[in-house]
Amino acid sequence: MAKITYLEAIYQAQAEEMDRDSKVFIMGEDIRCNVFGTTTGFVERFGEERVRDTPISENGFIGAAGGAAMVGMRPIVDATISSFLFPAMDQICSIIAKSRYIYGGQAQLPLVIRSCLFYGNSNAAQHSDRPYSMFMNMPGLKIIAPSNAHDMKGLLKAAIRDDDPVMSFEDSTCWMVKSEVPDDLDFVIPLGKGEVKREGTDVTVVAIAGAVNIALKAAEKLKAEGISVEVVDPRTLVPLDRDIILRSVRKTGRAICVDPAHKTCSAASEIAATIAEEAFEALRAPVVRVTTPDTHLPFSPHIEKPLYPSVERIMDAARRLVGAPAPQPQPA
Amino acid sequence: MSASRDNDRRIEKYRRMQRIRQFETRAETIHAAGEIPGALHTYAGMEASGVGACMALRDDDYMVGTHRSHGHPIAKGAKLRPLMAELLGKVTGICKGKGGSMHLSDFSMGSLGETSIVGSGGPVTAGAALGAKLQGLDRVALCFFGDGASSEGAIHEGMNLAAVWKLPAIFVCENNRFGMSTPTAAGVAGAHVADRAHGYGIPGVIVDGQDVDAVEAAVREAVDRARAGKGPTLIETKTYRYADHAVNMGRDLTPRGPEHDEWLARDPIVLYRARLVEDGISGSDLDAIDVQVAEEVADALNFARESAYPAFEEAFDHVFVDRLPIPDDVRAHA
Numbered sequence A: 001m002a003k004i005t006y007l008e009a010i011y012q013a014q015a016e017e018m019d020r021d022s023k024v025f026i027m028g029e030d031i032r033c034n035v036f037g038t039t040t041g042f043v044e045r046f047g048e049e050r051v052r053d054t055p056i057s058e059n060g061f062i063g064a065a066g067g068a069a070m071v072g073m074r075p076i077v078d079a080t081i082s083s084f085l086f087p088a089m090d091q092i093c094s095i096i097a098k099s100r101y102i103y104g105g106q107a108q109l110p111l112v113i114r115s116c117l118f119y120g121n122s123n124a125a126q127h128s129d130r131p132y133s134m135f136m137n138m139p140g141l142k143i144i145a146p147s148n149a150h151d152m153k154g155l156l157k158a159a160i161r162d163d164d165p166v167m168s169f170e171d172s173t174c175w176m177v178k179s180e181v182p183d184d185l186d187f188v189i190p191l192g193k194g195e196v197k198r199e200g201t202d203v204t205v206v207a208i209a210g211a212v213n214i215a216l217k218a219a220e221k222l223k224a225e226g227i228s229v230e231v232v233d234p235r236t237l238v239p240l241d242r243d244i245i246l247r248s249v250r251k252t253g254r255a256i257c258v259d260p261a262h263k264t265c266s267a268a269s270e271i272a273a274t275i276a277e278e279a280f281e282a283l284r285a286p287v288v289r290v291t292t293p294d295t296h297l298p299f300s301p302h303i304e305k306p307l308y309p310s311v312e313r314i315m316d317a318a319r320r321l322v323g324a325p326a327p328q329p330q331p332a
Numbered sequence B: 001m002s003a004s005r006d007n008d009r010r011i012e013k014y015r016r017m018q019r020i021r022q023f024e025t026r027a028e029t030i031h032a033a034g035e036i037p038g039a040l041h042t043y044a045g046m047e048a049s050g051v052g053a054c055m056a057l058r059d060d061d062y063m064v065g066t067h068r069s070h071g072h073p074i075a076k077g078a079k080l081r082p083l084m085a086e087l088l089g090k091v092t093g094i095c096k097g098k099g100g101s102m103h104l105s106d107f108s109m110g111s112l113g114e115t116s117i118v119g120s121g122g123p124v125t126a127g128a129a130l131g132a133k134l135q136g137l138d139r140v141a142l143c144f145f146g147d148g149a150s151s152e153g154a155i156h157e158g159m160n161l162a163a164v165w166k167l168p169a170i171f172v173c174e175n176n177r178f179g180m181s182t183p184t185a186a187g188v189a190g191a192h193v194a195d196r197a198h199g200y201g202i203p204g205v206i207v208d209g210q211d212v213d214a215v216e217a218a219v220r221e222a223v224d225r226a227r228a229g230k231g232p233t234l235i236e237t238k239t240y241r242y243a244d245h246a247v248n249m250g251r252d253l254t255p256r257g258p259e260h261d262e263w264l265a266r267d268p269i270v271l272y273r274a275r276l277v278e279d280g281i282s283g284s285d286l287d288a289i290d291v292q293v294a295e296e297v298a299d300a301l302n303f304a305r306e307s308a309y310p311a312f313e314e315a316f317d318h319v320f321v322d323r324l325p326i327p328d329d330v331r332a333h334a
């Protein structure tokens, strides 16, 4: 076990899998110079053929990853910021997601498309997207959204070994956070397995990506108010571990879905709908979503920051669900 | 053109280049001090490209730019106050604090956006040229894009569309030798971006991007052609980016070669000043412009500093024509 950051976890997962399997190669814009520290020493270690800087043409090189995968390679594409997936929507949605299906199983596309969720730091609307739920609406794409280094490493390794296309959404708010990660070269976390990050009895908080860490903070604070929160991290959005979510909600009878994405058709929406459909009889209160509202993300920090799910918003939602009053401000 | 009017134009080119340089020098300093949030991509070294191109346009001609957005509006004549206020995220900013450094876009000066998605301005330019043509306006639309952006499909689609429909468009590739850490040759096939024009059957022109007069002349020819209904032109300005891709990042990603010093020795503002003095414009007149520009920049910064940050409601305005309501649970903690 070693304590490493989320970015180091990405680096290790890539390096170990490239060591293990010569079919794995990586490409993306400016990856050789290692902007984020996820490809440290890769050119020296794996050579320029397997560590490729691409032109700025996402539809081209992401589509090319699909083509290389069809003929037996296992590409990792580093698309850097998830907003840059949009120029590649065509290849991702029309070719990569659908080829296995339309050709009746003849095509296989084992590739990983990595990108980060780059929000919260005044990068304005065109760079701050959290678009995983848009891809959840497209069958044929597996999706991971890890919340810590441990999960990042285990899920990314599983993604690289998986025979289907996997999109990895990496939350930049988690980049520098450290956690214990096993040294075992075969440490993988199966896609589609969520985890209870904290046990509790009054309210279930199902949180996505970086929101998990905010939910854990809120849970700790709510404990002081006598509210016991269970935090569930699905970790994989497709396939979604519905069982772990439903089991928790059947226990607590209350659910809050926290998601940094915009509210409408968010991952939180899908989870809330699942709970309403499958665990209605267990619910003691309505299912609540805590998300980013359906507006764009502005540059000015003063109006950007309050838009995201926060500890306070989760706490408010939890108090509301259990019928607890908000604490009165203490006189100074 | 009379000699004195010609001199006025040349002095104006000098002034606008100075404005860009001084505006950005100031911005870089206060960004380092934490006064400007987000990333700051400076245009230093490329002033002649933007100013030369914009001086060939009319005020009502359209222009689309990039993430490296400070130079283009100043080149087209925009006032500095709303630009500086935008960098500071203030409500008096040109985008009300919602765009920031990558989007300094003044629509009153014909801008149709400075877009930070690389290459995304190509189709917009073709569309603006189409719109102008359909409305019988004799306006042209000019697209600034980088050498790196020339690899994006959207740029090709925009140029092809403009060529097929003979639209009044000008595509200006500002080849500053790099896209982030990638030298042009590593990202762009072929010797010159301008060569791609042949594939569309339109003129492809290479021009010294450090020579503001040369850029203006090349773009003027393209503008005349476009206004005459003869279709688009692709112009490649050979220029150079002085600073790192974005400034104050702690680490220079740009693989500088031995030619770095040669480029610095051909600074577009220094070159132009020397030419003007040689042609009889007095150095003290130019000094006076430098001082005026310094005052404009100081005034813009004061204005920006004294301006308010946007109210929270602003985050919900301009998604649509009608402002969106603020959800209660969000308002409670804003």
Ligand SMILES: Cc1ncc(C[n+]2csc(CCOP(=O)(O)OP(=O)(O)O)c2C)c(N)n1
Pocket: A029, A056, A058, A084, A087, B067, B068, B116, B117, B118, B119, B145, B146, B147, B148, B149, B150, B176, B178, B179, B180, B241, B245
């Ligand atoms: C679609 C898209 N892909 C990637 C990026 C990240 N990015 C921002 S600027 C840049 C380099 C652009 O190079 P170039 O077009 O030559 O313009 P320059 O920065 O040199 O002015 C890259 C890769 C982006 N903003 N948009």
